[in-house]
Amino acid sequence: MHPVITFAHNVLPFTKGWPDWVVYVAIVFVVAFGILNTLVAPLTGISTYIERRMAGRAQYRWGPNRVGFRSLLDALPVTRWIGRMGDIGPVKAIGRLIPGGLLQFAADGLKLFTKEDIIPAKADKFLFRASPYVVMAGSFAAFAVLPVSFNFRAVNFNIGIFYVLGISSLVVPGILMAGWGSANKWALFGGMRSASQIVSYEIPVAISLMTAVMLAGTMNMTDIVNAQRSGYGIEKAGALGWYVFRYGGLMIVPFVIYFIGGCAEVNRTPFDLPEGESELVSGYHTEYSGFRWSFFFMAEYSNMFAVGAIATTMFLGGPLPPYPVQLTEQLFGGMGHLGMVLRFLEGFAWFFIKSYFFVLVMIHMRWTLPRYRVDQLMHLCWKVLLPIALVWFVLMCGVRAVRMEMKLAAQPAVAEVTR
Amino acid sequence: MPVVGLEWFLVIAAFLFATGVFTILTRKNAVSILMGVELILNAANVNLVAFSRFVKPAATLGPQSVEFPLQGSAAHAVYGQPWIAGNVFAAFVIVLAAAEAAVALGLILGIYRTAGDVDVDEATALKG
Amino acid sequence: MRYDYVGVLVYLALAVVFVLVGMTAQRVVSWFLRTNRPNEAKLSPYECGEEPIGGTFIKFNIRFYVMALVFIVFDVEVVLLFPWAAVFNELYAFYRMALFWDMLIFVGILAFGLAYVWGKGDLDWIMTFRKHLSPAEKVARPQSRKEVA
């Protein structure tokens, strides 16, 4: 019996009469729906708000600052009265605490929803319509194997990270579909650039992820997380067990390569050549408008989160906290169902904080760094990142082999038995 | 218990193969012909994996006694599960397909440059 | 195992249904809320208000293609190395350093390929082809990448 089904039977007794596959599909559907509605759709909105506020800070202008809770409060008579009390310090401070513009994304969404849906006359209607499906499927399906909390994931795929690499390659034909279907010079050119950039950077990314896979000895993401519970021979290692800090910091290099490549794969500044506003209007989705366009936008932000989440899982211990996880395991272990819930929330909180940190870094990078030129981009990928990633992979294999030799020398009996 | 039997996969693979052959026979465009070749390779791969899943492995893989070695045993380490052979072959076919696609598209590019078209009927000269 | 595929299928289906529901809902809303007045200007290719000149399908830089050719070779290398990486820990006690040399030969051969295309200038985005030009042409062409920039 699959553990998910056992879990469902225990927690929701009424499912016992259902066929197994119905229970499984229902549970996975609920989890996937939850992820779609917490990590993809609203997070896109919140991220756009944060991004625009940060852009405002970086460029000395306001971001969205009108639509939001503050305006809602302003509409109420009581708060209007408070507001009339004027510039009394504490009142002003409270006003500052409630950020304006927080609901801007909802307003934007509503606007996109009611906008005219334009399909250019010359466009290939079928490819034009089909593209958002492919792009959305490719970027959302990668969320299936992410371990969002301790031993909690929708799908415990044993080829986890390899599956992520495979399914996210659906995005590339999707982008070319949009570029071709639009029948627009810039869309087509942006699509070509985007596809070529994504596939190029996939190589250093995959090799640096492979380094972590080699150390963990498995591709299953949950097992990779569990391999980071201890390190340096310490059982309760906490943050020291994460792969970035293991092997005397040697793993920082693959991690940095992964993150640079990940930024390039989501096509954001400084790697936003496919949609460089000054040359191509906005890349492969130039011709898209209204709600259809928002799917590309959603895919971009969920891809950003996925890049952060994979970096977190493979190098930063995923849902593992920086303190020894065994402490809370003992603490919550004796608390029954409440303990289970708390433990889930603890893991999810750490996973989310670490992953979202990378999203914030990417946003910050976008408003700090200038854009690469296309030859510099390819130079960086093929002549800098790829050789370093390959050399580092070999180096880490060597380090690992030496470590294993030492371990085997310490216990020769085991080696004899295996032989 | 597998969902469906071996024959289903074989028939689907045969269909893929036939469409691939049809594409190669009837198309004039070199890129289309390459697509036909990819279909055929996929058909072969489906066959290999289906046999790997369903058909008893030949005893020639590894020592006679080792048909399904125990997980973690030395025989398992050296020979793996013998039924995996089909999967490994399919992996090598994927390698072959990638190499073939790269070289074929390089050739197509060459034909396009010299002839200005990728119609295989026109590409009769060996030297451009 | 087989349940995992079902889970993946649920994710793919949910993504498709999400887009489908969104587009359908938008269409429903359009009946009574949304404007829908296409005209010739709206339906023409968007080129910042300029009249589009020529067709859409310009000829592309051959570089895109060369990058894709190099990419696919390394893509396959990654596919072959992943299973190797996954069993390295497990089999080390059995094979010892032989396992490492296996990988090193494999990676080394492909690294040679990388060195070859690098040395031949296939990885340069801007090709000057100075080698194949007459001396007079060489003068006319930009000499370094910096000048191109």
Added chain:
Amino acid sequence: MIAALGLAVKNPATWVFLAFAAVTCGSALVVAVSRSLVYSAYALLLTFFGVAGLYAFLDADFLAAAQLLVYVGGILVLILFGVMLTHKIRDINLSNESTNPVVGAVISGFLFLALAYVSLMTDWQVVEHPASATSGEIGRAFVGKYLLPFEVSSVLLLGALIGAAYLARREKREA
């Protein structure tokens, strides 16, 4: 036979399988007969995806992902680039004419019938082994039994890389 079919009809997985089979075969047919080159290429995307689904039904998890990674993310992109680069494109619908469709249909139809006949009429010695993760087994095969093909495939890839780069580079001398 009939009882087995009855069981299969009741199993929802059979229907999913049939859907994948239909997608695979249908899109392969589109690849073969479509009048537009770009539609052929995108139908090939569906075919590759459907074949990955068939691998999933055959418990070949690693190959299913490798199929997506290499075929969809690599070869298909290469083919699409090839379509876009090697054409004097005037229209969005690239024509993709075919010749002798009757002869081709007869030959390939005959091939299909012969292969299907052989597949259905042979008494296959089917054996059950437990469905298990294949990636570890494939890794074991790569360093053990199939070490030589593993290493030789890198030589093949090297040859392909050098050859493709040479072919793509060559003409510029004249230009």
